[in-house]
Amino acid sequence: MTSHGIRDRVAIVGMGCTSFGERWDKGFDDLVVEAARDTFTSAGITKDDVDAYWIGTAQGGMSGITLARPLQLQGKPVTRVENYCTTGSEALRAAAYAVASGAYDVAMAVGAEKVKDSGYQGLNAAPPPNDGTARTLTAAAMFSMVAPAYAAKYGVDDDQMADVLATISAKNHHNGARNPRAQFRREVSKETILASPRVAGGLGVFDCAGVADGAAAAIVVRAEDAHRYTDRPLYIKALSFAAGSGSGLIDPDYDYTHFPECETTATDAYLQAGITDPRRQLAFAEVHDCFTPTELVLMEDLGFSARGEAWKDVLAGTFALDGELPVNPDGGLKSFGHPVGASGLRMFFECWLQLRGEAPPERQLRSDRTLALTHNLGGYPGEMVSFVSVVGTEPG
Amino acid sequence: MRELTQRQLRASRPATIGGVRGIVGAAGYIPFRRLSRSEIATVFSAGGGKGTRAVSGHDEDTTTMGVEAARLALRSCGGATPSALWFATTSPAYLDKTNATAVHRALRLPGDVPAYDFGGALRSGIGALSASLGSSGTVLVVAADQRDGLPTSADESAGGDGAAALVVGDGRGEGPLLAEHLGGASATDEFVDRWRVPGERRDRLWEERFGETRYLELGLDVWGRACEGAGVAPESVSKVVVTGMHSRAVAALAKKLGIAEGALADDRSRDVGQTGCAHPMVVLASVLEDEAQGQRRGEVPAGRVVALIHLADGADALIFRTTSELARWQPTRSVNDQVAWGAPVPYGKFLSWRGMLTLEPPRRPEPPRVSSTAAWRSEEWKYGFVGARDRSSGAVHLPPSRVSMKGGAFDDMEPVPMADSEGTIVTFTVDHMAYSPSPPIVFAVVDFVGGGRFPVELTDVDAGTLAVGDRVEMTFRRLFTADGIHDYFWKARPVRNGPPLAEGSNQ
Numbered sequence: 001m002t003s004h005g006i007r008d009r010v011a012i013v014g015m016g017c018t019s020f021g022e023r024w025d026k027g028f029d030d031l032v033v034e035a036a037r038d039t040f041t042s043a044g045i046t047k048d049d050v051d052a053y054w055i056g057t058a059q060g061g062m063s064g065i066t067l068a069r070p071l072q073l074q075g076k077p078v079t080r081v082e083n084y085c086t087t088g089s090e091a092l093r094a095a096a097y098a099v100a101s102g103a104y105d106v107a108m109a110v111g112a113e114k115v116k117d118s119g120y121q122g123l124n125a126a127p128p129p130n131d132g133t134a135r136t137l138t139a140a141a142m143f144s145m146v147a148p149a150y151a152a153k154y155g156v157d158d159d160q161m162a163d164v165l166a167t168i169s170a171k172n173h174h175n176g177a178r179n180p181r182a183q184f185r186r187e188v189s190k191e192t193i194l195a196s197p198r199v200a201g202g203l204g205v206f207d208c209a210g211v212a213d214g215a216a217a218a219i220v221v222r223a224e225d226a227h228r229y230t231d232r233p234l235y236i237k238a239l240s241f242a243a244g245s246g247s248g249l250i251d252p253d254y255d256y257t258h259f260p261e262c263e264t265t266a267t268d269a270y271l272q273a274g275i276t277d278p279r280r281q282l283a284f285a286e287v288h289d290c291f292t293p294t295e296l297v298l299m300e301d302l303g304f305s306a307r308g309e310a311w312k313d314v315l316a317g318t319f320a321l322d323g324e325l326p327v328n329p330d331g332g333l334k335s336f337g338h339p340v341g342a343s344g345l346r347m348f349f350e351c352w353l354q355l356r357g358e359a360p361p362e363r364q365l366r367s368d369r370t371l372a373l374t375h376n377l378g379g380y381p382g383e384m385v386s387f388v389s390v391v392g393t394e395p396g
Numbered sequence: 397m398r399e400l401t402q403r404q405l406r407a408s409r410p411a412t413i414g415g416v417r418g419i420v421g422a423a424g425y426i427p428f429r430r431l432s433r434s435e436i437a438t439v440f441s442a443g444g445g446k447g448t449r450a451v452s453g454h455d456e457d458t459t460t461m462g463v464e465a466a467r468l469a470l471r472s473c474g475g476a477t478p479s480a481l482w483f484a485t486t487s488p489a490y491l492d493k494t495n496a497t498a499v500h501r502a503l504r505l506p507g508d509v510p511a512y513d514f515g516g517a518l519r520s521g522i523g524a525l526s527a528s529l530g531s532s533g534t535v536l537v538v539a540a541d542q543r544d545g546l547p548t549s550a551d552e553s554a555g556g557d558g559a560a561a562l563v564v565g566d567g568r569g570e571g572p573l574l575a576e577h578l579g580g581a582s583a584t585d586e587f588v589d590r591w592r593v594p595g596e597r598r599d600r601l602w603e604e605r606f607g608e609t610r611y612l613e614l615g616l617d618v619w620g621r622a623c624e625g626a627g628v629a630p631e632s633v634s635k636v637v638v639t640g641m642h643s644r645a646v647a648a649l650a651k652k653l654g655i656a657e658g659a660l661a662d663d664r665s666r667d668v669g670q671t672g673c674a675h676p677m678v679v680l681a682s683v684l685e686d687e688a689q690g691q692r693r694g695e696v697p698a699g700r701v702v703a704l705i706h707l708a709d710g711a712d713a714l715i716f717r718t719t720s721e722l723a724r725w726q727p728t729r730s731v732n733d734q735v736a737w738g739a740p741v742p743y744g745k746f747l748s749w750r751g752m753l754t755l756e757p758p759r760r761p762e763p764p765r766v767s768s769t770a771a772w773r774s775e776e777w778k779y780g781f782v783g784a785r786d787r788s789s790g791a792v793h794l795p796p797s798r799v800s801m802k803g804g805a806f807d808d809m810e811p812v813p814m815a816d817s818e819g820t821i822v823t824f825t826v827d828h829m830a831y832s833p834s835p836p837i838v839f840a841v842v843d844f845v846g847g848g849r850f851p852v853e854l855t856d857v858d859a860g861t862l863a864v865g866d867r868v869e870m871t872f873r874r875l876f877t878a879d880g881i882h883d884y885f886w887k888a889r890p891v892r893n894g895p896p897l898a899e900g901s902n903q
Contacts, residue, residue, distance in 0.1 A: 005785055122829060124761050131774040132766035132875060132883035133795065135851060141827035145841065149823055201825035247801035250794050252849045254824060
């Protein structure tokens with residue numbers, strides 16, 4: 001497989017992100033307008049300066065008109081993209097490649113989701129007409145099978161495993177408490193996390209991502225044009241995406257302790273970006289912590305920990321805000337909330353803030369490192385799409 | 397006029413042109429759950445009684461129970477392929493649309509095997525069996541019922557859910573005769589003793605003594621004619637099965653048959669309950685299982701006479717003689733074992749499963765109706781649980797795939813029937829949020845013996861007792877109903893440990 005990437009050929013020059021949460025008083029269009037306006041302001045341009053648009057939304061609407069109508073875009077190429085929970089990342093990938101190709105000078109990616117209009121907790125996707133034989137489990141149940149498999153493979157006892165998962169949840173709540181845009185802005189003790197009601201398998205309420213409304217957006221231009229818009233652009237070092245075949249669900253060799261799609265995209269992204277030691281080269285990482293066992297396994301899939309070692313690194317505080325490699329300094333899906341189509345772009349927004357020194361002081365990282373990673377996945381163990389990007393402040 | 401009619405009544409003898417017919421395979425299906433009848437009185441201070449009744453799961457209906465019984469019966473005679481499938485029930489999953497067709501597809505019978513419903517009446521099961529004995533070819537007769545009654549009613553307690561299947565033939569095509577049909581007699585009478593108009597959930601009953609009087613007379617009439625026609629003396633009959641929803645009439649008739657002490661078969665009313673139109677076949681299957689075991693142990697000889705009398709809108713009697721082949725017959729799973737392996741269901745859950753009580757549903761969107769066209773296209777998978785095996789890599793695909801997950805070969809798959817494969821639980825979880833008619837969902841990743849993995853919902857299970865490594869088997873179930881369309885598919889259930897299925901084996 002060939003994956004050349006577009007290292008340093010495209011830069012992000014403006015971003016915006018709404019607050020995430022139960023935005024009862026805002027509709028899908030309101031969220032899109034809010035994120036887009038902030039992004040135009042951030043880049044110092046107007047909607048007419050943008051040559052092409054991509055709107056990522058899983059269920060917010062169909063076709064590019066989902067964005068063209070609320071922004072009243074006249075005669076622009078606007079495309080809606082959907083790729084499970086990596087939808088927002090995919091909007092950015094499409095916009096970046098469009099600029100890299102030379103087809104457009106300025107492109108915009110918007111991700112948005114109005115989840116809380118469904119009347120149900122959690123995420124609910126309406127399936128296409130089908131034969132009624134597909135399982136109907138929640139994502140929580142599918143991911144809940146990871147923790148016991150991991151614990152059994154690496155000899156982690158029940159109490160240790162519960163402590164590891166609670167540490168991840170508490171860490172993300174700690175970070176979210178320092179994020180004014182986050183859905184949940186309070187710290188939660190490990191005792192409270194461990195005592196929460198079970199949702200699926202061993203997973204409790206505090207092991208699950210927040211379900212939120214929200215939107216985020218980015219404007220990308222060719223790298224050589226970036227300084228026309230900002231003194232501190234974010235250069236795209238790598239964009240990698242993989243769709244699994246779903247064979248993990250039916251392959252007896254799959255053991256639920258790793259996500260092959262994530263390993264594949266991490267390897268590809270590191271090659272594109274020239275990264276050889278992510279744990280020491282990255283300033284921080286934003287990862288798809290939809291459930292606490294997911295974040296645990298990702299530490300290994302992304303190469304931050306050796307196989308079977310992530311649980312020890314979690315307990316050692318390696319991924320805490322003041323740790324060796326902070327993970328989800330914005331609180332992650334856990335406390336920032338998860339508006340499906342917006343989440344991938346929200347991860348880039350944290351990179352935008354942190355690497356440019358614009359994060360709130362109480363969570364601003366002090367690091368000499370200039371690279372950050374975002375990881376975004378959709379689907380379930382065995383049947384997953386995965387996205388990994390690397391961005392940095394220094395070209396070349 | 398009535399006396400004239402009575403004089404014209406005759407006993408039927410087996411047709412001699414096609415040779416002797418009889419039973420070549422048999423099985424009862426008793427669902428996993430048991431309601432303790434005493435629980436009813438603790439809730440309502442009324443109703444109930446002693447013993448238990450069998451309760452079908454929330455994901456079972458007469459069609460799925462019929463499938464389970466038919467699978468057991470066909471396996472008991474070496475996977476016979478019948479030339480016809482007849483399905484009887486008083487509680488059909490569909491009206492107008494044939495239910496036997498779903499049974500037919502779940503059994504993966506050839507398309508040229510006709511499948512018909514015998515619907516509506518408690519007499520339809522014995523009627524289908526009688527007709528099959530006078531028919532030709534190998535007929536798979538399936539009967540299934542779910543018996544309802546309002547809370548505290550006698551029907552609620554006395555009823556039971558279950559199914560039975562008998563493979564009827566001439567012993568030449570699909571395995572040897574286990575029991576020869578010696579003859580029988582029938583009496584038909586029109587009187588309103590028990591009735592239900594379409595759409596109602598419960599039967600209504602006339603004053604009990606009237607039905608008792610009628611059934612006693614009709615039962616003795618058919619018994620006398622059947623014994624005479626078959627050339628057997630009542631006192632020489634080894635086992636007599638008497639069934640019918642009118643328990644007083646059944647008890648009264650049993651006392652007047654003139655049979656030997658100990659010849660009356662246990663009608664399973666204390667542990668299973670009256671399974672309606674399936675009941676005569678459920679008890680007959682159980683009796684044949686006992687006879688087979690008795691022969692193997694040398695406790696009873698071959699050639700014993702077994703009789704069946706069913707009281708419903710008249711009376712029917714059928715007389716059989718066991719053969720020595722019975723000693724070599726291996727019942728797939730005996731009624732006794734299924735009764736022994738049952739587990740309790742609380743009365744409240746029973747009431748909610750029957751729609752007598754409406755519980756707060758899970759706050760999740762209900763599934764949309766199944767696409768009829770999509771279901772038809774995946775008929776082999778959905779109804780037969782047939783996967784595909786890649787010829788080059790051997791990888792099993794569940795559901796079938798045209799392109800292999802290993803090696804990537806296109807369109808080089810062979811069908812692989814998986815419904816009778818056992819599997820092992822690799823991992824499992826309990827989902828408290830997913831939609832289910834009876835949450836929570838217990839779900840497991842299952843690796844099948846002989847290859848193949850499938851993540852599948854478990855049923856007939858208490859999650860607290862599950863462990864990784866447990867053995868499971870597949871069972872045909874109704875997942876949900878939307879827009880009146882039932883979604884049939886397969887689930888896995890633990891392979892029950894218990895007493896051996898049967899002693900001795902012809903394998």
